[in-house]
Every structure is written in C-alpha cells, then in structure tokens.
Amino acid sequence: MTFSEIIGQEEIKAHLQSALQQKKVSHAYILNGEAESGKMMMAEAFVAALLCEEGGAESCGSCKSCHQMQTHNHPDVKYIAAPPVKQVREDIVGDMQIKPYSSPYKVYIIEHADEMDQSAQNALLKTIEEPPEYGIILLLVSNDQRLLQTIRSRCVTLNIKPLRDEVIKPYLIQKYNIPDYEANVLTSFSQGNLGRAQKLAQSDAFVEARRDVMSLSAKVLNMNDAEALDLAKEYSEKYKAKRKKQAQISMVEDREEEEEEISLPEFLDLLVVWYRDVLLYKASQKTSQIIYSDALHQIRTQAGKLDYESIEWIFKSIEKTKRQIYSNVSGEVALDALLLSIKETY
Ligand SMILES: [Zn+2]
Structure with missing residues (x-):
C-alpha cells in the first residue's frame, strides 16, 4: 500500500x-x-x-x-x-x-x-x-x-474523514463497471466510506438486500397481519440484528476473506433511502435525484398513495425500530411492529 x-x-x-x-x-x-x-x-x-x-x-x-x-x-x-x-x-x-x-x-x-x-x-x-x-x-x-x-x-x-459523494461515485463506476443507479445506492449508502462502498460493490448480499427493499415496500401495500409477521420472520432471519463480531485475532489474510453481510439496521438504512426517494419524487416529481432510479414506476405509485405526514411517520418508525434493535429487542418483533406501522399509513 x-x-x-x-x-x-x-x-x-x-x-x-x-x-x-x-x-x-x-x-x-x-x-x-x-x-x-x-x-x-x-x-x-x-x-x-x-x-x-x-x-x-x-x-x-x-x-x-x-x-x-x-x-x-x-x-x-x-x-x-x-x-x-x-x-x-x-x-x-x-x-x-x-x-x-x-x-x-x-x-x-x-x-x-x-x-x-x-x-x-x-x-x-x-x-x-x-x-x-x-x-x-x-x-x-x-x-x-x-x-x-x-x-x-x-x-x-x-x-479519517468521510469522502464526498462526487469522489466515491465516479470511482465506483470506473473501478467496478456498474450502472449509474447501482453506484447511486452504493454511494448514498456508504456515507463517505469508500472501503465499505467497495466491499458492497463486490457483494451479492447488497444487490439482494436492495431487491428485498423494493419487494418489501411493494408487499407492505397489501398485506394482512399474518403476512406481516411472516415477512418479519423471513427478513429478521436473513438480516441479523448484529454483524458477526470480527475475529479478535489479527490474521491479515482472514480480514481480506471476510464475507460481507448486510445487518438488519443496514437493511433498514436501505429502506430509508427508498422512502427518501418516494418523498423526493412526491415533492418535486423530478427523477434526476432518485437513488433507486431503476424502480421509478414503483416509486411513483407509492408517492401517489402516501401523504407527507405518512412518509414522515415511516421515517420515525424506521428510526425507532433501529433503536429497538440496538437495545436488543428481537429483530423479528421490532420488524413486525414496523411493517404493521407502515401498513397503517397506506
Ligand atoms: Zn522500498
């Protein structure tokens, strides 16, 4: 180096x-x-x-x-x-x-x-x-x-300071040859942390989590309580509340082979990015700033159905869910409550 x-x-x-x-x-x-x-x-x-x-x-x-x-x-x-x-x-x-x-x-x-x-x-x-x-x-x-x-x-x-988006995004596009919309999500999600963005750019887990966010936000429109519980169970098993603790041994080789996984709070961060898009579209009808730009149709639909107050409520609920998970409430319970709470807003 x-x-x-x-x-x-x-x-x-x-x-x-x-x-x-x-x-x-x-x-x-x-x-x-x-x-x-x-x-x-x-x-x-x-x-x-x-x-x-x-x-x-x-x-x-x-x-x-x-x-x-x-x-x-x-x-x-x-x-x-x-x-x-x-x-x-x-x-x-x-x-x-x-x-x-x-x-x-x-x-x-x-x-x-x-x-x-x-x-x-x-x-x-x-x-x-x-x-x-x-x-x-x-x-x-x-x-x-x-x-x-x-x-x-x-x-x-x-x-070490976070890097600006204008530095991270072109770097990712150039290095990993990924489409613009994917670079947008990675850049926004990495919050100035290039190492994290790079790790995610190479990880199937990220692409899948992104897909799950899109699918979840669609399902939540028309689900009943039992389906909400099933989804909470499925996603809380898939996205663990805590990342596996990094090995305390200092094997440099191990560090490089570490498998990237998305934690439940990170999954929720991706969900926040989603609803931010919905809010942005609702407020401006502009698509240039949309992060999930490959899902415009879905974003438009949801922007039509949710009012500002509801979106605000969803942000608060997601934040609350993250806090609960950090204070050791079970991921399944917290996620179930969140889904029901989002469902209420439609
Ligand atoms: Zn030398």
Missing part, C-alpha cells in the same frame, strides 16, 4: 508525509475512523514509507522492506488486535525492548485498540510515554473516546 493509492484523506497524507520527509515521526498515532474507512491502508502506507530502504515520503515498492510489507511478512512490523492485558505486557511492552531486526524502527499496529479494557490500556501507557527510540505504535480505533485520556494526550490523533 502506498499513499498515492489512497483516495482522498489529503490532510492526513500530507501530515504523515511531511513527518516522514522531515524525519520527525511521532512514537504514537491514533487513526480514528469507522470500520472500512481505510485506517489500515493509511497505517500500512505510512509504515511502508517509514521502513522503505529508499527513505523519503513514499515507499518505493521494490526494496526488500517494501516486499516484506506487501506480503505482511515484515519482521519489524507486528499486527495485534484488541490485546488483553497479558498480551500487551508480553507482545508489546516486553517485545519492544528487543531491538528491531532489520530496520531503524519497530512498529506495532494495534487494531480495534478502543476495545482494549482499562487494564490493557494502562499496561500500554508507559510504553507510549517512554518508548525506545525505535518504537512506534499505531492505534486503529473506531471511537477514540474509548481510549483513556492519558493515552490520547500522548498520541497524535488523525481523524
């Missing part, structure tokens, strides 16, 4: 590359951003450049160190995920006392660092306060506020 391969995030790249250029890298960085936002890519681009035998602000891609980085076999780079306190003591604090094998630095990339408990974070603190000259720690987190203040205050925090 090189900086030039990373789309957007210019500020962070500029910061890190200037630190590399001036040979003033910090001993501890926090890379803060949601899942799939590219924290690992940024970390690896930085480390590759830092350890590259050519020196400079970008890795050369062809020296021994760069090859070792590409194959995740660099002896001076350790990948660790959310380590418990014992592992912090052994694999980071203890291990860092051993000098690097072939580079001027020894780097620890800690994934899900914000999932470390207090004792593990405390164990790490001293190493972050007084690292050996060659020691570098990168903490990859999705919520930096879960790190102890004492840790945060000693690290340079880099916040």
